Amino acid sequence: MLDIKRIRERPEEIRQGLRARGADASAVDAVLALDTQRRDLLTATETRKSDRNRISKTIGERRKQGEDTADMQAQVRDLGDEISAMDERVREVEAQLEARMLMIPNIPCPHIPVGPDASGNRVVRTWGEPRTFNFQPKSHIELGEKLGIFDFARATRMTGAGFPLLVGAGSRLQRGLIQYMLDLHITEHGYTEIWPPALCNTRSMTGTGQLPKMAEDMYHLVEDDLWMIPTAEVPVTNYYREEIIDRPLPISLTAYTPCFRREAGAAGKGTRGMIRVHQFDKVEMVKFVEPATSYDVLEALTGNAEDVLQRLGLCYRVLELCSGDISFAAAKCYDLELWAPGQDGWLEVSSCSNFEDFQARRAGIRYRDSEGKVQFVHTLNGSGVALPRLVVAIIENGQQEDGSVILPPAIVPYMGGMDRITA
Template identity: 50%
Template sequence: MLDIKKIRRQPDWFKEKLATRGTKPEEIDEVLDLDAKRRDLLQQTETMKAKRNAVSKQIGDAKRANKPADDIIAQMRDLGDQISKLDEQVEKVEEEFHDKMSRLPNVPHKDDPVSLTEEGAIELRKVGHIRDFDFEPKHHWDVGENLGILDFDRARKVSGARFVYYLGLGAQLERAVYNFMLDEHMKEGYTEVLPPYIVNAASMFGTGQFPKFKDGVYQVNGEDMTLIPTAEVPLTNYYRGEVIPEEELPVKVTALTPCFRSEAGAAGRDTRGLIRMHQFNKVEMVKYTKPEDSWKALDSMTANAENILKKLEIPYHVIRLTTGDMSFTASETRDLELWMPAQHKYREVSSCSNCLDFQARRMHTQYRGKDGKLHYVHTLNGSGLACGRTVAAILENNQNEDGSVTIPKVLVPYMHGVTKITKENAVPFRNKH
């Protein structure tokens, strides 16, 4: 949520900055008009209430003096009716104002590349050696299906499109991946959390998914409860409505959770494989910091995500997203994209974002500084990493001509010593004899 006081002071600046994110100038004007109307109604209400208090005193004085007070009581009732009507108007305008404000995105950083599409993102660095295959590399879904460790057909039968069964060493590989990720983040000082997977509407509002992106989630129990689209939601809302002791900052937490997304608008995109699923596992990182520390925190969070890919020896690059492509709540987003040899391109596996105080204002999450005043914290989030996409990259980058897949060295201990997935060892119940 943006600061309405700042919008009042610099409306043209906000119009210019938010236009780079697709916000129309009239949307700012609507917010300012509602704000002015809201403040005018509140002033009228306060004036009426002050008048009612004065009339109430007159009634008391008249009764103590044994004087008739019928006219004054009638005036009191009339004022009460006027106040009730004004209160109703205030409530209606407040609701509309809050809705309009909640749909304005965060202000982009001054150095973010300006574009309303993903075109124009800046490549910050490229890391790792892209393997030169002496055979035509297969797509990860072909590798996985040929080994028998990925079963999309039976998942479609049971649940529908964009679901998968992991089997045998495929399931073990995904488990190895997320356990390795969690261990690495804990080495960097993150506290592991096992959060709820279902959250209420207030939590979805707090991190910015509601009200604008309701069509992208799965809601249960009417409209109040939602399956989490990312662990960012329960992790960031942990301190919602609270004042964090300053000495506890920065807070760094990480969690593995399933994520559930309806993928609305994704028809025809990535219909095969592990890239765009309705249900997938992801390790998330979240930080709460003081304002002066958040940009360094973004650098370190990005490094934490990169550390995983470096140790897995998966080629990747880091890009700075455009103003129109980054998340609604972010002021800056850096994406890590890993190399997919069969597709001959990089695919996103992590987004690391600094949201400044945007989410904290929505959640009312603050800390008390040394000056004794309350300040909003800054929140950051990043994938550390999306597990299915990481598995997909391992299958493609580490495939062999005979169809087997070599396990990255750092994962061998998590695979109980298995160094290669073959048709013979992939799914034990299919290879009993």
């Protein structure tokens, strides 16, 4: 959530930021109108309360003199009724203002590229070179089914389209990658692991910015008003919801969770197999930092995600997302994409974002600065990294002409020494 004071004092800056996103800049005017209405109502209400207090004091003085105060008592009652009605109106306007504020996205960092959509993203760097083949590389779908490590037909029969089913070495690879990433983040990158719930309430989803904007993209258990998490970002960020953090910053947390998303995409090549699914696994990294450090921390966070891929020897590139492509809550974001020869394209496996104080304001996450003043933290998160696209890239890049798959050496210890998947 944006700071209402910032909107009030720098409305044109906010309008420009919304336009850069392709969002409706008139939302600023609607918010300012409601804010003015709220402030006017509060002023009028305080005036009525002051009048009531003044008259009540006079009643007390007149009673001491034995004077009749019936008319003044009637005034106090009338003012009380008026104040109650005005208080109710204030609550209504405040609810309208909050609803408007919750729908306004974060303002992009002024230093990111300006563009309408993914076409405006900038390639920052590429690591490694796409592997060249002396045979036509196959897709993970064909490879996985022949190796017996994926079973898309049974997954569709037991649940429906868009849900993966891994078998044997495929399942072991998925589990091994999760453990590999957690070990790396915990032992070398300085994160503390947590094991959070896979369901969160509406307040938590609102705190990180998934609600109310993206309700249609998530699975909602209506009877319990709980949401299946689309990312571990939600429970991990909400770890400190409505708290003043009482420990030194920065704080680095990591978690593995299953993730659930309804918006798996339209039918087509990109939605077959393991590329776009409704359920997937992910290791997440979340940081709580002082505002002055957050952009330096974003670079380090992105480096943590890159380290996962470099140790696996996978070719990837880093994109700086433009203003029209960053997520609702982000001020700046890097995407990491792996080269997948069977797709003849790049697959996003990580988004690393700085949210500044946007999530902290929504979730009420604060800290005490060096002077003891309570401030909102800056929050950051990044996929460290997402599965099953990582599995796709490993399978497609490691494929051999005979259909077997050679595994990256870094994952072999997590496979019980298995360095190749064969039929």
